[in-house]
Amino acid sequence: MDILRIATAGSVDDGKSTLIGRLLYETRSVPRDKLEAIDAASKRRGVDFLDLSLLTDGLIAEREQGITIDVAHVYFSTPGRKYIIADTPGHFEYTRNMVTGASKASVSIILIDARNGIVEQTARHYAIASMLRIPKVIVCVNKMDLAGYDQSRFDAIVAQFLGQFDTVKPAAQQLHFLPASSLHGENITMRSQHMPWYSGPTLLDMLETAEAHHQRVFAARMQVQTVIRPRTEALHDYRGYAGRIASGAFSTGDAVHVLPNERASRITVIERFGQPVACAEAGDSVTLQLADDIDISRGALLTAAGQQPPARKELRARLCWLDHAPMENGKTYVLQHGVNRVRAKIAPIESVIDVATQQLTDAPAQLKLNEIGMAVLRLAQPVFADAYVDNPANGAFILIDEWSNTTAGVGFVEAS
Amino acid sequence: MIDIIARRADTAAAGSASFPAELEDEAIYILRETAAQFERPAILFSGGKDSIVITHLAVRAFAPAKAPFSLLHVDTGHNFPETLVYRDSMVRDLGLNLIVRYVQDSIDRGRVREETGKYASRNALQTVTLLDAIEELKFDACIGGARRDEEKARAKERVFSVRNEFGQWDAQRQRPELFDMYNGRIAPGENVRVFPISNWTELDVWNYIREQKIALPSIYFAHDRDVFDRDGLVWADSPHINKVPGELPYRARVRFRTVGDMTCTAAVLSEADTLDTVIDEIRTAEISERGARIDDKRSEAAMEKRKRDGYF
Numbered sequence: 001m002d003i004l005r006i007a008t009a010g011s012v013d014d015g016k017s018t019l020i021g022r023l024l025y026e027t028r029s030v031p032r033d034k035l036e037a038i039d040a041a042s043k044r045r046g047v048d049f050l051d052l053s054l055l056t057d058g059l060i061a062e063r064e065q066g067i068t069i070d071v072a073h074v075y076f077s078t079p080g081r082k083y084i085i086a087d088t089p090g091h092f093e094y095t096r097n098m099v100t101g102a103s104k105a106s107v108s109i110i111l112i113d114a115r116n117g118i119v120e121q122t123a124r125h126y127a128i129a130s131m132l133r134i135p136k137v138i139v140c141v142n143k144m145d146l147a148g149y150d151q152s153r154f155d156a157i158v159a160q161f162l163g164q165f166d167t168v169k170p171a172a173q174q175l176h177f178l179p180a181s182s183l184h185g186e187n188i189t190m191r192s193q194h195m196p197w198y199s200g201p202t203l204l205d206m207l208e209t210a211e212a213h214h215q216r217v218f219a220a221r222m223q224v225q226t227v228i229r230p231r232t233e234a235l236h237d238y239r240g241y242a243g244r245i246a247s248g249a250f251s252t253g254d255a256v257h258v259l260p261n262e263r264a265s266r267i268t269v270i271e272r273f274g275q276p277v278a279c280a281e282a283g284d285s286v287t288l289q290l291a292d293d294i295d296i297s298r299g300a301l302l303t304a305a306g307q308q309p310p311a312r313k314e315l316r317a318r319l320c321w322l323d324h325a326p327m328e329n330g331k332t333y334v335l336q337h338g339v340n341r342v343r344a345k346i347a348p349i350e351s352v353i354d355v356a357t358q359q360l361t362d363a364p365a366q367l368k369l370n371e372i373g374m375a376v377l378r379l380a381q382p383v384f385a386d387a388y389v390d391n392p393a394n395g396a397f398i399l400i401d402e403w404s405n406t407t408a409g410v411g412f413v414e415a416s
Numbered sequence: 417m418i419d420i421i422a423r424r425a426d427t428a429a430a431g432s433a434s435f436p437a438e439l440e441d442e443a444i445y446i447l448r449e450t451a452a453q454f455e456r457p458a459i460l461f462s463g464g465k466d467s468i469v470i471t472h473l474a475v476r477a478f479a480p481a482k483a484p485f486s487l488l489h490v491d492t493g494h495n496f497p498e499t500l501v502y503r504d505s506m507v508r509d510l511g512l513n514l515i516v517r518y519v520q521d522s523i524d525r526g527r528v529r530e531e532t533g534k535y536a537s538r539n540a541l542q543t544v545t546l547l548d549a550i551e552e553l554k555f556d557a558c559i560g561g562a563r564r565d566e567e568k569a570r571a572k573e574r575v576f577s578v579r580n581e582f583g584q585w586d587a588q589r590q591r592p593e594l595f596d597m598y599n600g601r602i603a604p605g606e607n608v609r610v611f612p613i614s615n616w617t618e619l620d621v622w623n624y625i626r627e628q629k630i631a632l633p634s635i636y637f638a639h640d641r642d643v644f645d646r647d648g649l650v651w652a653d654s655p656h657i658n659k660v661p662g663e664l665p666y667r668a669r670v671r672f673r674t675v676g677d678m679t680c681t682a683a684v685l686s687e688a689d690t691l692d693t694v695i696d697e698i699r700t701a702e703i704s705e706r707g708a709r710i711d712d713k714r715s716e717a718a719m720e721k722r723k724r725d726g727y728f
Contacts, residue, residue, distance in 0.1 A: 073564045075564070075617050084615055100592040100594055230480050235480055242478075271479075285441040285442075398594055
């Protein structure tokens, strides 16, 4: 059984919470006591139907404002698959949360209100999904019931979308359009009776067939989290390199290259939690033993021989700023690439990008909260990162503020 | 009455019978990050199934070396005796270091005052004992078995959740967590709560317990016990609960889905006395896991308020 991670995004009133509630409800993922609680809450609020949006609207501040303020995680499953939805808020000031929620996703669902069509939010969400290289994007044109289930309305939105975002779309991205009504449960898990003109799959069908393990096709990479040394009589010489394979696969006997040591070796044993296995792939947590005695510590990168990424002492990256304190030209941050931390200086910020319009402003002094820009970073020690487009699992990093310790930004390494 | 609309036939059986292996890989990655990023990490051990699973994962994450975590148990004094028997034998078998701190000591020292009345419980009091223990033992990371599917406030908490020196969680100021890069950098006095099984559901936990053949305290399985009815739920009769007139104990066959202390954990009537029958029961259950926890019902936002106060 595998796991598919989904990111949802939409403006405040696009019906995102209702869509998620609908998926939970129709896959029987809601226990009766929770249904009864939202039934009672629906009646208290004077609505005459089961308000499924109440299933996901959580925190106190949210109930006061009636909006979703942070990334919430929602779970449901079908007989063959477990689903994790990172539900992120849609309104302008929370781009930060959307990048956070979408960072692990294999599928992004973008909601459009059929009556309003494409709005600035749509452009923002789609640009972020594309920047993150999420392999599959589903554009759900919702509230079709309020647009008379009109095919020409749907077709016009699709045509406008394709025209407007032609330059944003990565070549490898699968892009789907779906006419739906989450309020009435149409084309969510069951086909709509009102839109015979749509013959494509339902939302759930699209999710059931989506690829969940796209990192497996990239070059093999594993960072060492910790070195396991039992220091007992029986296991005196045991040295195991524990980590989670980020991309590709390793087999016993494989030739590997160790960075930053620049040493070649060979895998003698792959263990999963004490048990030897012949091979392991992206996503697996393993402990590797090597044929040669190399001084390997936390942060070292094991790669397939001959496929190692370059040592980058300076790199160009697309950055999304996540902190209230702006990123300043010339300031030093802690850069964390996987588990490896080095100090990095911003030198300089090249441009800031208006995500909605893709317009560039050159040489800004700062990158502010929720802004996306390009910058050059100089590093105290090299990192062994791939360009994000070549291998996303080894091509992203976070920037940590040295004084507040908060995660202040996220970066995507550009091809050099 | 809720109208249950028609659903697709292939979604008829809620939940799956198999465990997604990726969840274990993720949990073990998080436990290894915790060991690597902190000086003095500990597992908060309650004797409940989630903290038992965490302990099992920690042992696997560092095999063949020993798990580099102590276990901290905050003993309310109102535990199910079966839980304590289990705890002591597990710690002995695994060779782990167990530290126990007692709510009774906090009461005796005047740090907290015992609640009175029908709903008196030490559930809120244990937060003070926990925070005092974290300070005394200088733990910089406390690993817990909380899951996001349990409750709406937990659904929004990070895997590495930074607490200030008062132990408080601030939902508005959480660090973003991107990809699988965890930032455990903290200032002196702060600590981090770590939740390796955040993405597991109750059913995932049970399927994992079955797959790994993990032993559990006997109260998770159907047994005969003296119980009484209150607020539509079934409670274990014990000297720790203040019964009111009319709450008469009777003998019934029950099991517990979640194990807090005896004052806040209700039983369910059940004949399920094996893992297979328990899992079947959960897959078809009509009440959610925390529906049997009176501590969540005190108000609609009970969990979020308690988290702000430093509760788990």
